Amino acid sequence: MVKTAIVDDTDPNIVYDQGWKAVARTYSITSNEFNSTYHHAASDGLTMRYSFRGTGITVYGTLTQPATYGIPGSTYSIDDGPPYRFNST
Numbered sequence: 668m669v670k671t672a673i674v675d676d677t678d679p680n681i682v683y684d685q686g687w688k689a690v691a692r693t694y695s696i697t698s699n700e701f702n703s704t705y706h707h708a709a710s711d712g713l714t715m716r717y718s719f720r721g722t723g724i725t726v727y728g729t730l731t732q733p734a735t736y737g738i739p740g741s742t743y744s745i746d747d748g749p750p751y752r753f754n755s756t
Contacts, residue, residue, distance in 0.1 A: 674717065676706045682716045705729055730755055 674681070677689065683706060692703040705728075706715075717724075723745075730739060733755070740754040 675702050684713045686713045
């Protein structure tokens with residue numbers, strides 16, 4: 668049986684390193700984030716952890732001003748497996 672769970676970035680089971688900033692937007696036509704919230708890393712190298720039982724995960728994110736801040740990237744590892752680097756190019 669396949670189950671899908673939607674987990675918002677404000678879920679208390681997500682553990683963020685110090686330095687992540689939570690942002691809540693008032694609803695607007697341009698707010699595409701789920702529940703109009705998101706977190707952004709204030710510096711490189713910050714991590715977050717989320718534990719779950721399952722066979723896979725899909726992560727959605729928002730890109731802002733890559734010309735100013737550089738091309739964002741992230742690294743994922745499941746079950747202590749090898750890291751997978753994602754660059755949003």
